[in-house]
Amino acid sequence: MKQEKLNIIRDEDFDLLLNELFHLYGYDFTNYAKASLKRRVNRLSIINRFSSFAELFYRVKNDPGFLKHLVEELTVNVSEMFRDPLFFKTLREKVLPILATHPFIRIWHAGCASGEEVYSMAIMLEEANLLHKSLIYATDLNATVIENINKGLFPISQMKLYSQNYIQSGGKRDFSSYYTAKYDWARFDEKLKAKVIVATHNLVSDRSFNEFQLICCRNVMIYFNKDLQDTALTLFDDSLENLGYLALGSKENIRFSKIAGKYTQLENKEKIWRKMQ
Amino acid sequence: MEENAIRKFRMLIIAGSAGSLDVIMKTVGKLPQNIGLTTVIIVHRKNEPDSILQSLLTSKTAIPVKEVEDKEPILANTIYIAPPDYHLLVEDESYFSLDSSEKINYSRPSIDVGFESAATIFKDSLVAVLLSGANADGARGLRTVQLLGGYSIVENPDTAEVNYMPNEAIKLSKFHHIVDGKDIPDYLHQLLSKPIGILE
Numbered sequence: 001m002k003q004e005k006l007n008i009i010r011d012e013d014f015d016l017l018l019n020e021l022f023h024l025y026g027y028d029f030t031n032y033a034k035a036s037l038k039r040r041v042n043r044l045s046i047i048n049r050f051s052s053f054a055e056l057f058y059r060v061k062n063d064p065g066f067l068k069h070l071v072e073e074l075t076v077n078v079s080e081m082f083r084d085p086l087f088f089k090t091l092r093e094k095v096l097p098i099l100a101t102h103p104f105i106r107i108w109h110a111g112c113a114s115g116e117e118v119y120s121m122a123i124m125l126e127e128a129n130l131l132h133k134s135l136i137y138a139t140d141l142n143a144t145v146i147e148n149i150n151k152g153l154f155p156i157s158q159m160k161l162y163s164q165n166y167i168q169s170g171g172k173r174d175f176s177s178y179y180t181a182k183y184d185w186a187r188f189d190e191k192l193k194a195k196v197i198v199a200t201h202n203l204v205s206d207r208s209f210n211e212f213q214l215i216c217c218r219n220v221m222i223y224f225n226k227d228l229q230d231t232a233l234t235l236f237d238d239s240l241e242n243l244g245y246l247a248l249g250s251k252e253n254i255r256f257s258k259i260a261g262k263y264t265q266l267e268n269k270e271k272i273w274r275k276m277q
Numbered sequence: 278m279e280e281n282a283i284r285k286f287r288m289l290i291i292a293g294s295a296g297s298l299d300v301i302m303k304t305v306g307k308l309p310q311n312i313g314l315t316t317v318i319i320v321h322r323k324n325e326p327d328s329i330l331q332s333l334l335t336s337k338t339a340i341p342v343k344e345v346e347d348k349e350p351i352l353a354n355t356i357y358i359a360p361p362d363y364h365l366l367v368e369d370e371s372y373f374s375l376d377s378s379e380k381i382n383y384s385r386p387s388i389d390v391g392f393e394s395a396a397t398i399f400k401d402s403l404v405a406v407l408l409s410g411a412n413a414d415g416a417r418g419l420r421t422v423q424l425l426g427g428y429s430i431v432e433n434p435d436t437a438e439v440n441y442m443p444n445e446a447i448k449l450s451k452f453h454h455i456v457d458g459k460d461i462p463d464y465l466h467q468l469l470s471k472p473i474g475i476l477e
Contacts (some may be wrong), residue, residue, distance in 0.1 A: 032349075034377040035366035035394045076378040105394070219377045222347040225368075251346045251360050251375050 009041050012051040017041065020060060027071055027141075028204045031228035037074065044073050068144065068177050071087035075142050076223060079116040080161065081154070083218075084250050085168030088120060090270040092170050096128045099213055105134040108212045108239065110203060110232075111220030112138040115196075120166075121194040121216070123178060129170070136211065139201035149198045151187040154179075159186055169261055203232045208239040215240055218271075219249035226256075233257045237275070246273045282313055282472035287317065287353070287402040288311040288367075289469065292319040292388040294410030296438025300458045301408070304338040307462035309470045314358040316340070316363055317365070321384050321390045321410070326362040331358055337457070347375045350458065358380070359386040359426045376477030382414035392418025406461065407453075408432045410442030420450040432461065 009017070014034075021027045029037060041056075050056045059066040082088045087167065099105050105125075108120050117136045125131040148154075154162075179186035194221045196212035199208070203220070215236050221229045236246055236260045246254070248271045254260050263273035279411050288431060289308075296307070297320060303372055308316060322330065332355060334342045334462045342356045349357070350372050359365035363375040377455055381387035392405050405422040407432065409432060423429040434440035436458040446453060454466050 033366075033368055033374045035368045035374055035397075036364075036378070039366070039376075039390065039394065040378070076376070078378055222363075222375045222377065226348055249347075249377070251363055253346050256348070 008184050009038065009045065009053055014038055014041065015053065017053075017057060017060065019147075019194075020057070020069075021070075024061070025067060026205075027031055028202075029074060031204065031231075032074075032223050033225050035089065036076075036223055039074075040074055044070065053087075055218050068141070071212040072144060073140060074130065075113075075140075075145075076219075077113040077142070077145050079113050079219075080158070080165065081116045081120045082162060082169045082171075083116070083175075084167035085165045087247070087250065087270050087272075088124065088169035089219075090163075090266065090268060090272060091247070092124055092128070094266060095214065095247075095272065096124060100128065100130055102213060103133065105130060105214075106137070106210060106212045107134065107214045107216070108139070108210070109139045110139055110215060110217040110236070112140050112149070113142070113196075114147065114154075115152075116143045116154070116162075117216060118149055118196060119152070119154075119188055119192055120169075122196065123171070124169075125195075126192065127173070131191075134195050136196045136214075138196050138198045141200060141204075143200050146198050146200065148191065149196060150189070152193055153185045154188065156181055156184050182266070202217070203235065211241050212239055212241065212244060213241055214245045214247065216247045218247065219252070222249065222252060224271055230258055233259050237262065240275050244275050246275065247271065248273075280424060281364045282312075283288050283471060283474040284314075284469070284471070285402060285473050286314060286404050286469055288315045288317065288351075288395060288399045289406070289465070290317045290319060290391060291406045291408065292391065292415055293408030293432075294384075294388075294414065294439070294442060296409035296411075297432075297463050299429055299438075300432065302333065302337055304406075304462045304465055305340075307466050307467045308338060308340060308356070310338075311354055312469060314469060315351055317359065317391070317395070318356065319359040319365060319386050319388050321386070321388075321412075321414070322361050323331045328358075328361065328433045333360070343468050345375065347373075348407055351365075351374045354473045359391060360385070364390040366375045366390065367398045382412055384412065384414045388415035389418035393421045396422040399427070401428075403427035404430065404465070404470040406430040406432070406456070406465070407443060407446050408461075409437035412442060413445040415442055416445040416449045419453065421451055423450055423452055430461070430464070431440055431455050433457045 368374040
């Protein structure tokens with residue numbers, strides 16, 4: 001039985017790699033949840049057929065292209081439009097009507113990756129006739145993936161799923177009216193991104209930069225350890241207006257965090273909290 | 278059960294896919310209580326808003342049943358279910374974590390991911406059971422469990438509703454314990470209850 005196949009990266013190696021990524025390039029993964037991060041480093045080593053940690057480490061130190069690839073692989077970028085349709089239905093029905101009472105709406109998608117949820121939000125705002133007075137900040141630490149938000153391109157193969165999700169979220173239009181098909185890609189309507197500001201922002205090291213009425217950060221903090229989750233939640237708390245909303249992934253909870261006492265969860269069990277003080 | 282008995286196993290993972298539910302229900306119904314054990318159920322299932330699995334299992338046992346949320350504390354005498362659409366990982370001895378990255382073996386949760394991460398933390402105090410299923414998920418993970426000293430059980434492919442999953446596991450390692458589906462509840466009850474010593 002080949003033991004090295006199990007775990008190419010030992011714990012000491014792993015710490016060395018994280019230190020190097022931080023000192024050489026400023027990417028701080030030291031407070032990420034270890035189990036998932038280790039799995040991804042191991043997986044990357046297997047995919048790239050590295051026979052040892054030394055080989056991986058050499059590439060990290062000497063090949064900037066590989067570093068970019070590594071960071072992309074370590075920062076998970078899987079998303080869907082209208083993923084968890086009932087969550088989006090709740091936003092549509094319970095949150096957007098409240099936001100509508102504001103003269104100007106500011107929304108932050110933190111850790112938005114390639115922008116599936118950003119476009120979902122823009123579609124809902126458009127349908128609620130609120131897009132014209134909204135500004136959506138779309139940020140991620142990964143500069144490469146957010147380029148896609150300006151392009152507005154998503155795989156055509158996903159459209160069937162997205163369309164089903166959209167309908168379940170309470171969407172009434174023909175989902176295909178939002179994009180034009182071009183070969184393997186669906187190019188989304190330009191007007192959806194007109195109110196989107198795309199920027200890099202690192203939840204680990206960057207600060208609050210504005211005040212919002214709604215912050216969405218779904219399935220991003222699951223990759224953080226509990227300390228870093230607390231740091232990010234405090235950052236969100238500092239960036240939310242009073243009575244603003246914080247929306248997390250369907251298996252995330254602020255229950256055990258420092259900010260829990262200031263927030264009330266919406267009644268229907270979706271992972272949306274309102275800041276009460 | 279004597280509260281002061283020392284037992285070897287701290288975590289039990291029961292995993293499967295198509296055709297595994299019946300054995301899971303019967304096993305859960307027979308699990309010994311108050312032996313300091315954490316039980317985890319990983320099954321491939323659809324992501325539907327109201328999961329009935331939790332209520333089904335709750336109806337079979339007095340042990341509390343919970344679907345795992347991110348950074349859920351790992352408690353003894355509790356049964357946890359891996360949520361659909363996330364990989365379930367054991368972060369350390371005290372809590373779970375979730376991961377929504379790409380599917381492994383066309384599956385999320387992937388049994389391989391769950392087995393491997395639990396084996397890394399719990400080593401020889403882990404029991405892992407792989408049941409019926411129509412895909413190869415779990416085979417690699419079960420081998421890892423066994424290589425790291427854990428107790429690995431495969432449902433006898435001849436008794437499994439769908440034998441592909443157990444067959445794949447047996448192909449990858451011949452050292453697993455092979456048990457007929459109908460015998461798994463009693464087999465586990467005995468294995469898990471047996472004390473290796475008594476605290477004075």
